[in-house]
Amino acid sequence: PAAPPPAEAVSGRAPVLPPGQFHPVEVRGLQKSFGLVEVLGGVDLDIQAGEVVVILGPSGSGKSTLLRCLNMLERPTGGSVRVLGTEVTGRRPDLVGLRRRVGMVFQQFNLFPHRTVLQNVMEGPLTVLKMDRDAARDRALALLTRVGVAEKADVKPRRLSGGQQQRVAIARALALEPEIMLFDEPTSALDPELRSEVLDVMRSLADDGMTMAVVTHEMDFARRVAHRAVFLDGGRIVEQGDPRTMLAHPESARLQRFLNLVY
Numbered sequence: 100p101a102a103p104p105p106a107e108a109v110s111g112r113a114p115v116l117p118p119g120q121f122h123p124v125e126v127r128g129l130q131k132s133f134g135l136v137e138v139l140g141g142v143d144l145d146i147q148a149g150e151v152v153v154i155l156g157p158s159g160s161g162k163s164t165l166l167r168c169l170n171m172l173e174r175p176t177g178g179s180v181r182v183l184g185t186e187v188t189g190r191r192p193d194l195v196g197l198r199r200r201v202g203m204v205f206q207q208f209n210l211f212p213h214r215t216v217l218q219n220v221m222e223g224p225l226t227v228l229k230m231d232r233d234a235a236r237d238r239a240l241a242l243l244t245r246v247g248v249a250e251k252a253d254v255k256p257r258r259l260s261g262g263q264q265q266r267v268a269i270a271r272a273l274a275l276e277p278e279i280m281l282f283d284e285p286t287s288a289l290d291p292e293l294r295s296e297v298l299d300v301m302r303s304l305a306d307d308g309m310t311m312a313v314v315t316h317e318m319d320f321a322r323r324v325a326h327r328a329v330f331l332d333g334g335r336i337v338e339q340g341d342p343r344t345m346l347a348h349p350e351s352a353r354l355q356r357f358l359n360l361v362y
């Protein structure tokens with residue numbers, strides 16, 4: 100990682116900031132239930148500016164729900180979620196503004212199938228940012244170049260490999276110049292040989308200091324790129340810490356079992 104892991108983050112506790120300052124993500128006692136089913140049972144999680152946090156955990160442990168509560172695709176049923184200083188559980192959160200500032204990339208790329216790659220990336224700058232077409236096109240082409248798919252600008256997404264589509268999805272999210280990026284198993288739908296091209300783009304984002312929360316089973320990425328790993332099980336954080344230490348020497352029996360299954 101470019102920045103050294105902040106020492107405080109490794110303990111799972113962000114440093115106390117002066118009054119009026121905030122961490123990009125401040126989650127306190129987050130609860131989420133669907134009907135009677137509790138999916139998140141009180142999650143505390145701060146993410147510092149420039150920090151890359153990897154979220155690990157078995158299927159159904161609440162990883163996606165946690166991410167979705169951060170950009171308000173789900174409404175928490177308890178606790179508080181502050182993102183970029185705004186209490187999203189408050190009465191009138193600015194959803195449009197916050198979603199612009201918090202980019203998200205999904206397992207299934209979710210590109211518009213009937214638009215070209217370039218149009219997919221221009222869409223946000225045109226409609227959300229009201230940029231003019233030339234500026235939106237310049238930005239989109241620069242981002243496509245950055246993720247290595249500029250030569251596919253004028254084709255439809257279905258003509259691209261999964262790895263290329265996912266890189267376009269990252270470019271599309273970046274086109275709104277988000278301050279936080281959320282990734283939900285971005286490589287899980289990809290053939291193994293296509294995963295590294297997506298992970299390389301994510302690593303370069305991390306190197307540039309992007310604040311990131313990444314749900315993934317990519318243990319190499321966790322070890323090499325993340326500043327902190329968080330292990331979620333049953334809707335609670337069971338263990339967290341420096342990824343290398345935590346993955347090499349898991350403390351809880353649950354994390355040990357999980358790692359034995361993933362490897």
Ligand code: ADP
Pocket residue numbers: 133138156157158159160161162163164165
């Ligand atoms: P993960 O991403 O770790 O696999 P999820 O956050 O997707 O876990 O889901 C956690 C649990 O919440 C699962 O048991 C899932 O079935 C349930 N769940 C998720 N979304 C909904 C929903 N919209 N309605 C009802 N149950 C849901």
Ligand code: MG
Pocket residue numbers: 162163164283
């Ligand atoms: Mg999930």
